[in-house]
Amino acid sequence: xxxxxxxxxxxxxxxxxxxAACGHPLExxxxxxxxxxxxxxxxxxxxxxxxxxxxxxLLRADGTTPIAHAPTMPLTALxxxxxxxxxxxxxxRLFPEAVPDLPDVEPLFTxxxxxxxxxxxxxxxxxxxxxxxxFRLILRAIRERTPLEIESATGRGSRVRRCLMPxxxxxxxxxxxxxxxxxxxxxxxxxxxxxxxxxxPSERLLEPGPAARPEQAAVELELRDRRNALxxxxxxxxxxxxxxxxxxxxxxxxxVIYDREDxxxxxxxxxxxxxxxRVTAPEDFAELIRERLRRQKMFLS
Amino acid sequence: MAYSELIKNFSRIREYMREFYLYGFKSRDxxxxxxxxxxxxxxxxxxxxxxxxxxxxxxxxxxxxxxxxIDTRVSRHNPLYAAWKAKSFTDGDIxxxxxxFDILSEPETALTLAELMERIDGYLQGxxxxxxFDESTVxxxxxxxxxxxxxxxxxxGKTVRxxxxxxxxxxxxxxxxxxxxxxxxxxxxxxxLDKQGAHDGHFxxxxxxxxxxxxxxxxxxxxxAMRAKRAVTLEIAWRRREWIRERQAVxxxxxxxxxxxxxxxxxxxxxxQRIQSVRTDAILSVRPGAVCDRFDELRQTLDGMAPHLWGxxxxxxxxQRLEHVEFTVHYEKNEPHIxxxxxxxxxxxxxxxxxxxxxxxxxxxxxxxxxxxxxxxxLCRITSISFSDPLLEAxxxxxxxxxxxxxxxxxxxxx
Numbered sequence: 001x002x003x004x005x006x007x008x009x010x011x012x013x014x015x016x017x018x019x020a021a022c023g024h025p026l027e028x029x030x031x032x033x034x035x036x037x038x039x040x041x042x043x044x045x046x047x048x049x050x051x052x053x054x055x056x057x058l059l060r061a062d063g064t065t066p067i068a069h070a071p072t073m074p075l076t077a078l079x080x081x082x083x084x085x086x087x088x089x090x091x092x093r094l095f096p097e098a099v100p101d102l103p104d105v106e107p108l109f110t111x112x113x114x115x116x117x118x119x120x121x122x123x124x125x126x127x128x129x130x131x132x133x134x135f136r137l138i139l140r141a142i143r144e145r146t147p148l149e150i151e152s153a154t155g156r157g158s159r160v161r162r163c164l165m166p167x168x169x170x171x172x173x174x175x176x177x178x179x180x181x182x183x184x185x186x187x188x189x190x191x192x193x194x195x196x197x198x199x200x201p202s203e204r205l206l207e208p209g210p211a212a213r214p215e216q217a218a219v220e221l222e223l224r225d226r227r228n229a230l231x232x233x234x235x236x237x238x239x240x241x242x243x244x245x246x247x248x249x250x251x252x253x254x255x256v257i258y259d260r261e262d263x264x265x266x267x268x269x270x271x272x273x274x275x276x277x278r279v280t281a282p283e284d285f286a287e288l289i290r291e292r293l294r295r296q297k298m299f300l301s
Numbered sequence: 302m303a304y305s306e307l308i309k310n311f312s313r314i315r316e317y318m319r320e321f322y323l324y325g326f327k328s329r330d331x332x333x334x335x336x337x338x339x340x341x342x343x344x345x346x347x348x349x350x351x352x353x354x355x356x357x358x359x360x361x362x363x364x365x366x367x368x369x370x371i372d373t374r375v376s377r378h379n380p381l382y383a384a385w386k387a388k389s390f391t392d393g394d395i396x397x398x399x400x401x402f403d404i405l406s407e408p409e410t411a412l413t414l415a416e417l418m419e420r421i422d423g424y425l426q427g428x429x430x431x432x433x434f435d436e437s438t439v440x441x442x443x444x445x446x447x448x449x450x451x452x453x454x455x456x457x458g459k460t461v462r463x464x465x466x467x468x469x470x471x472x473x474x475x476x477x478x479x480x481x482x483x484x485x486x487x488x489x490x491x492x493x494l495d496k497q498g499a500h501d502g503h504f505x506x507x508x509x510x511x512x513x514x515x516x517x518x519x520x521x522x523x524x525x526a527m528r529a530k531r532a533v534t535l536e537i538a539w540r541r542r543e544w545i546r547e548r549q550a551v552x553x554x555x556x557x558x559x560x561x562x563x564x565x566x567x568x569x570x571x572x573x574q575r576i577q578s579v580r581t582d583a584i585l586s587v588r589p590g591a592v593c594d595r596f597d598e599l600r601q602t603l604d605g606m607a608p609h610l611w612g613x614x615x616x617x618x619x620x621q622r623l624e625h626v627e628f629t630v631h632y633e634k635n636e637p638h639i640x641x642x643x644x645x646x647x648x649x650x651x652x653x654x655x656x657x658x659x660x661x662x663x664x665x666x667x668x669x670x671x672x673x674x675x676x677x678x679x680l681c682r683i684t685s686i687s688f689s690d691p692l693l694e695a696x697x698x699x700x701x702x703x704x705x706x707x708x709x710x711x712x713x714x715x716x
Contacts, residue, residue, distance in 0.1 A: 077450030097473035114555035275703035292681035
């Protein structure tokens with residue numbers, strides 16, 4: 001069962017509470033802290049009284065517990081089956097610590113059981129040994145907070161060498177590509193992993209710092225709910241921070257926050273919805289759409 | 302019943318979370334037309350507790366609107382997984398769980414039910430009013446845990462001994478961070494991560510749709526059926542949940558969209574003897590049935606359909622077996638990325654370079670209507686377009702005229 005108390009925040013929290021109580025009598029402050037860290041916003045209202053009132057007979061009034069060992073639970077059959085399924089994914093080879101060998105476990109799913117049908121065809125080469133080597137080196141550098149010297153190909157075919165502090169890896173499911181997001185390099189802190197030609201630890205001293213968040217922008221849209229457009233648009237833009245408001249009848253106003261560097265992508269994503277979605281602000285964004293339509297009108301006249 | 306932040310059944314919260322996350326413009330009164338106002342208040346309060354800052358409010362003339370706002374490029378773990386970690390249980394369940402696993406803390410410890418009963422009582426003696434578990438309760442719990450794979454029951458003649466199962470591994474947290482977000486049923490990876498405690502995440506996700514998390518139970522049941530080559534009974538909500546029907550079906554493959562956030566199940570429906578798609582968010586429940594002897598043959602049939610499947614639709618408006626669509630795009634010498642884009646995004650279509658400035662895309666598909674949104678992404682470059690379905694072509698051109706009008710470009714040349 002995927003929906004089971006075995007995986008619940010409450011069971012995990014109580015396991016942490018008992019682990020602490022195995023070592024020493026637990027004080028109320030520590031109990032509250034563990035609950036605050038592990039459970040939901042209102043959980044303290046339930047967990048603390050349930051233990052104190054001995055409805056859950058796991059913690060005595062003096063803060064001690066009859067539980068002798070820090071609680072552990074074996075992996076469930078479902079967890080093992082999911083891990084086995086993951087071990088069949090080509091991207092698993094990118095990770096230096098392999099999924100444990102599970103010879104007697106039936107996978108929950110195999111690559112034949114599901115397809116991402118609209119993923120772009122030029123995804124990263126996950127079976128390429130050099131790519132795997134670069135990925136692992138970068139992941140280790142991110143973990144250890146050490147700078148990297150990276151040579152990569154530009155979109156125009158030239159080479160560029162950069163030294164940066166790797167911060168994290170960004171994966172796009174649509175592009176099926178990884179990008180390294182770094183900091184400390186004045187020539188740019190984003191590198192497509194598929195374009196890396198050489199990668200090595202750097203001896204240079206770089207000030208580690210948070211990766212700069214790309215500049216944000218907002219676009220306001222008016223939506224007409226025809227041909228199920230409301231549902232399609234809301235799903236399509238679901239991964240952005242957004243706000244929606246009903247205007248009247250079948251008209252809605254939508255405000256979407258996006259990264260300014262993705263402006264062209266936003267333009268074509270909005271165009272895809274045709275007359276069901278119209279840019280109302282800002283005017284310079286609306287002009288980008290207008291200009292494309294102006295050019296289109298010349299072609300199909 | 303008194304309010305609790307834990308839930309027994311996922312179906313109601315699944316509906317609310319989807320509404321709050323996707324739409325967010327509905328007022329309490331609108332929800333209350335379908336459910337009681339108290340139900341709305343309870344679900345909203347639960348979500349506030351589970352999701353914290355992701356729950357937002359806006360005051361409008363119609364009242365206070367609640368919505369979930371998450372920028373998935375910033376959030377490194379799917380916040381909606383929290384709902385799956387809120388299953389309710391009884392006071393006895395949780396007490397027995399920790400006591401049992403403490404008694405069976407060593408893999409070599411194997412005890413009979415009677416031995417376990419004796420030890421359980423010993424654990425509870427120090428409490429003011431020690432709880433008494435009866436044998437049938439403990440036996441039932443042990444069976445439940447054996448089904449989950451965390452306890453093994455070893456039979457020796459008439460004696461059954463219980464032992465903790467052996468799998469105690471701790472998979473790599475980076476691996477779990479990644480696959481819990483991108484693999485189907487990723488919530489299971491999130492459960493594994495919970496065992497590891499807090500750690501720095503090293504992955505972020507772009508174009509990341511998280512609503513599929515709400516379908517995890519349905520998708521998991523479908524995978525289990527597919528692995529066992531079983532037919533299923535699907536309970537499906539149609540037309541924005543206006544009516545619900547049961548359908549006998551053979552699940553063949555999950556189709557995931559990385560561009561729309563939707564997930565579909567390709568199924569064979571014996572009632573109409575066709576392969577069709579069903580959205581997973583419309584599936585309310587899955588009941589496993591008998592093993593289907595034709596499973597391999599049906600999946601092979603689905604594989605054979607791939608060269609004509611643009612998305613998930615296996616039949617177009619016209620009812621023709623195949624529909625043809627083609628268009629040409631123009632680009633300048635310094636825009637080689639346009640041809641590359643066609644190649645990258647063509648799926649089952651064909652791309653030809655006609656000259657240094659022009660490329661043609663063509664496809665024969667079951668439903669040409671599925672290509673319309675994608676074709677519009679090339680607006681400003683389309684020099685010719687044709688559909689075998691004249692009505693579809695007329696709609697494309699009519700939509701274009703409407704767009705011209707919307708942006709003040711009406712009049713002049715006809716599209």
